[in-house]
Amino acid sequence: MVKKILASLVLLIGLVGCSSQKWYKGNTHVHTLLCGHADSSPEAVTAWYHERGYNFLCLSEHNQFIDPATVTMPADLRDDFILIPSEEVTGGNQAHSTALNIDGVVDPRLVQPSGASKTQVIQAHVHGAEQQHGHLILNHPNFHYSNTAKDIRPVEGLHLFELHNGHPSVNNFGDDEHDSVEEIWDDLLTDGMLIYGVSSDDAHHFQKLGPEHSNPGRGWVMVQADSLTPDAISEAMYRGDFYATSGVMLSKASIDGRRISVVVDEGATEGELSSSFVVGHVTAEGAEGVSIQFIGPKGRVLEAVEGAKASYLVSNEHGYVRAKVTYSRKGENGYENFYAWMQPVFTDGRTHFVK
Template identity: 85%
Template sequence: MVKKILSSLAFLVFFAGCSSKQWYKGNTHVHTLLCGHADTSPEEVTAWYHDRGYNFLCLSEHNQFIDPATVKMPADKRDDFILIPSEEVTGGDKAHSTALNIDGVVDPRLVQPSGASKTQVIQAHVHGAEQQHGHLILNHPNFHYSNTAKDIRPVEGLHLFELHNGHPSVNNFGDDEHDSVEEIWDDLLTDGMLIYGVSSDDAHHFQDLGPDRSNPGRGWVMVEAEALTPDAISEAMYQGNFYATSGVMLSKASIDGRRISVAVDEAATDRELSSSFVVGHVTPGGVEGVSIQFIGPEGRVLETVQGTKASYSASDEYSYVRAKVIHTRRVENGYENFYAWMQPVFTDGRMHFVK
């Protein structure tokens, strides 16, 4: 009997060890010399991220598939670094999307079907990624203010989009006439869409650095996955097991039932924010330090905690609640804000089926 209990315990310990998830840092969107308007080869771009501790990278070229097997890896490649086969499906000014973890190039007929509306173009991109056994991330909706919530909401099977993109021309924060991408996200979530927010840098320029250049390191995701493989990372993102960041790192980002718990990893955040690559969102006013907001339908802030740790239990009153961490520091012309965005917890049962 004792032997039986011991062997069951050993099995449980073994099982728990096997199912332990880990956090992986990655960038889902970057360009190379192959597109004709970026400045660095696929190998050197790969080395840039490898050498800075990223765990995964998507070489997402405009309507071209870069097979990772053709990319020479750094000579000192770490075991915890992979490329995920991807493409930026680029449908002119109607929509751009990252087809994540695909088997090959997306059918060119689905890139921008003639006469298609923006909604139909995004829908075609979703189908194109599915045909190649991948998932779709709608990219930078505010680039030329191309994709509004109205364009995005009717698309079926779209569960990921770029909430933040490091390219200087993508209008993450909107303007007097246009919503910020975060406002678009809350519109979609309020209207019942199951959609998660990604952050990427969309870098094109690695040789020439400056605020008006499209440099790397301005946005990334932290994915909690069972393993560091293209399938495990892509599925974890599709299930919303990640957070998006422009520099803030978390030591805790968990959702247990309806309870959201968040804590800032201060040492890791200080390390990221001391890099010359991160770019904060500058605002004229602000308060230095860290605050955590819990946000519900219509973008309403339900609770704000000043400090580096907080938790919140979502009630039936709100169909979703999400956490946003804001790290603010003083700069010459005002205040500079960096963010981490957790994915929402839903109380209305919205969910999708695992592929």
């Protein structure tokens, strides 16, 4: 009897735990007229995301803090939309970073300390965000190929970086001489770093549309959190409770112990991919449809599944395993590929929380 009651209690707690968690769609990186090279006001930028069903937005201006309290929100403001106070700490070509959920502007002395190496600049950004009680996302490491795995690996307290960024100049996929950002991610993970992958659009242009412009809607995150507040979203991202996407939506993205389960929400994905804002990664070779890969150390594909549903039990053999979903369709110049990237499961005990 006692066992039965205990079992019911565990089940109840489990159900309560599940029901309080929701998925929230957001963009952690966007610009406004205030930086001098974007085309819309904070209000117009906010309205763009609000109208399209996003739940949160970071107005991440270059070395300027836009206090959300100063932004006039849309007249028909939904109660499931918030701004998260942020800034893009911008240290020349050496490093840009989103300081997420900060109290105020990051100390300008920490933007690009003179004589500092790339590693030291990123480290200063981490400290700058911490001083303002926020978390740091290292942005677009392949913009000018500024930050390699070697630059990033020694940074302490960095647990988030942009795996995907929608700006046309950021070289997400590398070239003949440079690694893709995903290869950089696997290098860092293989080497023992605890770092999660973010996707953002880094939009600057809302008036002119086209592949050459830095338009919104090309990358976002889906965050699983207890509530929609700046603290809840920021902490959930810091824990890795989110996935990054360039268009693929998931109806299940769960990690239960060591089992990773993925189910693609095909309706929601087709809805996203029918918009004129998403931009696929074009490859000459490919195959239409959905596939799911489970990827381990050194970027090795441990298992690949054709179709919209898969699960994988991670063994001790691999220090980490992560899931990646690809949705591929035929385009004018080859195959257009869109992705969702889940965060890794670690088996080697790496953690960034004080026990």
